[in-house]
Structure formats: C-alpha cells, structure tokens
Amino acid sequence: MGKLDGRVVIVTGAARGQGEQEARLFRAEGAEVVVADVLDDRGKAVAEEIGALYVHLDVGEEADWQAAVAAARTAYGRLDGLVNNAGILRFNTLTDTPLDEFMQVVRVNQVGCFLGIKSVAAALTEAGGGTIVNTASYTGLTGMAAVGTYTATKHAVLGLTRVAALELAGAGIRVNAVCPGAIDTAMTNPALLDPEPERDPERERDPERERDAETERDRSSERLYRRLVPLGRIGRPEEVARLALFLTSRDSSYITGQPFVIDGGWLAGVSVV
Ligand code: NAD
Numbered sequence: 322m323g324k325l326d327g328r329v330v331i332v333t334g335a336a337r338g339q340g341e342q343e344a345r346l347f348r349a350e351g352a353e354v355v356v357a358d359v360l361d362d363r364g365k366a367v368a369e370e371i372g373a374l375y376v377h378l379d380v381g382e383e384a385d386w387q388a389a390v391a392a393a394r395t396a397y398g399r400l401d402g403l404v405n406n407a408g409i410l411r412f413n414t415l416t417d418t419p420l421d422e423f424m425q426v427v428r429v430n431q432v433g434c435f436l437g438i439k440s441v442a443a444a445l446t447e448a449g450g451g452t453i454v455n456t457a458s459y460t461g462l463t464g465m466a467a468v469g470t471y472t473a474t475k476h477a478v479l480g481l482t483r484v485a486a487l488e489l490a491g492a493g494i495r496v497n498a499v500c501p502g503a504i505d506t507a508m509t510n511p512a513l514l515d516p517e518p519e520r521d522p523e524r525e526r527d528p529e530r531e532r533d534a535e536t537e538r539d540r541s542s543e544r545l546y547r548r549l550v551p552l553g554r555i556g557r558p559e560e561v562a563r564l565a566l567f568l569t570s571r572d573s574s575y576i577t578g579q580p581f582v583i584d585g586g587w588l589a590g591v592s593v594v
Contacts, residue, residue: 322351323349323350323351323352324350324351324566324570324571324572325347325350325351325352325402325566325569325570326350326351326352327351328347328351328352328353328401328402328569329352329353329354329355329393329397329398329399329400329401329402329448330347330352330353330354330355330400330401330402330403330404330569331354331355331357331376331378331389331390331393331400331402331403331404331437331441332344332347332354332355332356332357332403332404332406333357333358333378333380333403333404333405333406333407333433333437334357334358334380334406334407334408334456335354335356335357335358335364335367335406336356336358336359336360336363336364336367337358337360337363337367337506337507338504338506338507338508338558339406339456339501339504339506339558339561339562339565340356340358340404340406340407341367341558342558342559342561342562343404343406343561343562343565343566344356344367344368344371344373345367345371345562346559346562346563346565346566347404347565347566347569348371348372348373350566350570352402352569353373353374353396353397354368354371354373354374355373355374355375355376355389355392355393355396356368356371356373356374356375356376357375357376357377357378357380357389357407358375358377358378358407359377359378359379361375361377364377374392374393374396374397376388376389376392376393380405380407380429380432380433380434380436380437381428381429381432381433381436382436383436383440386436386437386439386440386441387440389440390440390441390444393444394444399444399447399448400441400444400445400448400451401444401445401448401449401450401451401452402445402451402452402453402569403437403438403441403445403451403452403453403454404453404454404456404565404569405433405434405437405438405453405454405455405456405478406454406456406565407429407433407456408429408430408433408456408458408508409425409426409429409430409471410426410468410471410508411425411426411468411470411471412467412468413467413469413470414466414467414469415469415470418469418470422470423470426470426471426474427470427473427474427477430471430474430475430477430478431474431477431478431481434455434477434478434481435481437453437455438453438455438481438485438489438496441453442489442492442494445489445492445494446489446492446493446494449493450492450493450494450495451493451494451495452494452495452496452497452568452569453485453489453494453495453496453497454496454497454498454499454565454568454569455478455479455481455482455496455497455498455499456478456498456499456501457475457476457478457479457482457498457499457500457580458471458472458475458478458500458501459500459501459502459503459582459584459587459588460472460475460476461475461476461478461479461498461500461580462476462479462500462580462582462588463588475500478498479498479500479580482496482497482498482578482579482580483578486577486578486579487578490577495568495573495574495576495577496577496578497568497573497576497577497578497579497580497581498579498580498581499561499564499565499568499580499581499583500580500581500582500583500584501556501561501583501584502550502556502582502583502584502585502587502588503546503549503550503555503556503584503585503587504555504556504557504558504560504561505555505556505557505558506558509555510542542555546585549587550584550585550586550587551585551586551587551589551592552585552586553585554585555585556583556584556585560583561583564581564583568581
C-alpha cells in the first residue's frame with residue numbers, strides 16, 4: 322500500500338530539482354502524477370521514466386492551467402492534489418531591481434501559485450476534497466538581503482496559503498506550505514541554472530584545472546553551509562519531497578493553513594559561540 326494510492330496530483334516545476342523528486346516519490350507512493358513544467362524535453366523524460374503524464378504548463382498562464390487540469394482529468398478521471406512548486410530566483414538589491422525583473426518573479430512565484438489554487442479548486446471539490454502544497458521558502462518567514470523580490474513573493478505565498486486554507490476547508494481541501502532553507506538544486510548552484518554556461522577555453526584545454534576549480538567551489542559552499550546551518554549541511558531535494566508527501570497524504574489529515582520550515586535549523590536563531 323502506498324501513501325497516495327488512488328490519488329491524482331499535479332506537480333509544477335517537476336522537470337528537475339525538488340519538483341522532480343516530489344513527482345518521483347509521489348509516483349512511488351501510488352499516485353498518478355502530472356509532471357508540469359516549461360522545460361519540455363526534461364519534463365517529458367522524467368514523466369516517461371516514472372510512468373507519469375507530462376504537460377507543458379507555464380504557471381503564469383491561466384490557459385495553460387485550464388489545459389493541465391483538463392488533461393489530468395481526461396487521463397485519470399479525477400484530480401485531487403497539487404504541489405505548486407515552480408519558482409524562480411533573481412539576485413539584486415531592491416533599489417537596483419528593474420520593474421520588469423520584479424514582475425517576472427511575481428508572475429512565476431506569486432501569480433503562478435494563485436492561478437494554481439484557483440484552477441484546481443473546482444476539480445478538487447468535485448473529487449470530494451484534496452490537498453494543495455505551496456512551495457514558499459525560508460525567506461517567506463524572514464528577510465534576506467539581495468533576494469528581495471523573491472522574498473516578497475514567498476511571503477505572499479504564505480498569505481495565499483492561509484487564505485486558501487480558510488476558504489477551501491469547507492470543500493475538504495487542505496492547503497499548506499513548505500518553507501525550505503538552502504536546498505541542493507540548480508537554484509542554489511548558478512552554474513546549473515544556465516543551460517549553456519559561458520565557455521572558458523583555457524579551462525577546457527586543461528581538465529585538471531577545471532576539476533580543481535569545481536572542487537574548490539564545492540568546498541567553499543560546504544564551508545558556507547557548515548557555518549550558517551546548525552545541521553551543518555545543505556538540504557537535499559528528496560528531504561523536501563518527503564515533507565510534501567506528508568502534507569499530501571492522510572498522515573497530515575488535521576493540518577491546514579500552516580507553513581512548514583525545512584532548513585536544518587537555520588531559522589531557529591543565531592549562534593553566538
Ligand atoms: P529548480 O530551479 O531546480 O526548479 C524550479 C523548476 O521550476 C524548474 O524545473 C523550472 O523549469 C520550473 N519553472 C520555472 N519557471 C516556470 C514556469 N513559469 N512555469 C512552470 N515551471 C517553471 O529549483 P528548486 O530548488 O527545485 O525550486 C523548487 C521550488 O523550491 C521553487 O519554488 C523555489 O523557489 C523553492 N525553494 C528553493 C530553495 C533552494 O534552496 N533550492 C529554497 C527555498 C525554496
């Protein structure tokens with residue numbers, strides 16, 4: 322028996338990172354999964370490997386949402402779960418942030434989450450209830466310099482979570498949020514964010530030098546997380562997936578409207594010794 326037997330769940334941003342791990346774990350726990358992303362090749366490959374349905378879904382586009390919900394119902398006859406996981410990050414001080422950049426992050430992180438809730442609510446109600454898990458962040462609960470736009474949108478995701486929980490409880494729909502700290506995905510590793518990183522012909526000619534540079538990057542990021550995070554390491558996407566599973570399964574049947582921090586203790590406070 323899987324924890325999600327008989328359930329049908331859309332996971333956005335599921336082509337890689339935390340969304341991919343959520344899709345894999347949910348499938349392993351018996352759910353029918355709809356892998357949704359804008360990275361079509363990668364998303365299709367994940368879906369094919371785990372026996373899921375892939376849909377192209379730009380979370381900022383309402384028409385894409387309607388098509389994704391319809392595709393889930395056509396393929397599996399119902400829909401009773403959503404993980405609003407898609408998100409983007411931009412580094413800038415607030416005063417240096419161009420309005421276009423601010424709106425781009427709002428469109429994906431905040432509008433995407435709003436449209437997700439709005440688009441699945443009727444199908445979940447018709448299914449007799451369901452679950453929505455929104456991906457906020459550590460920065461949904463505290464400030465972080467240089468990621469102000471992202472921080473603002475993740476605070477908004479918590480607001481949406483609480484209001485949706487209140488408004489949808491009567492339909493048997495529970496809405497919660499995960500608040501990850503630093504998690505080891507493309508988002509925390511800018512080198513992985515760029516599909517075609519700038520080529521450095523010098524390094525390409527010298528693979529040993531390239532390996533040394535990579536090792537140094539790994540070591541310095543290890544040192545950073547050892548210093549910042551009480552548990553002394555960056556989190557793994559599989560760990561966030563297990564929290565999303567808890568909030569999607571009956572194990573959390575009396576929980577709604579809450580943020581769940583998963584950050585290795587980072588938000589617990591500062592250490593002065
Ligand atoms: P990631 O960059 O690997 O994954 C993000 C996914 O979202 C990608 O597959 C991307 O293609 C998809 N996406 C981006 N824009 C989209 C759009 N408009 N429509 C549909 N899909 C889109 O990073 P991740 O760490 O796996 O991020 C997952 C979520 O976790 C995000 O909401 C992110 O803000 C949040 N988060 C990440 C961290 C971290 O340290 N990695 C910490 C806290 C919260």
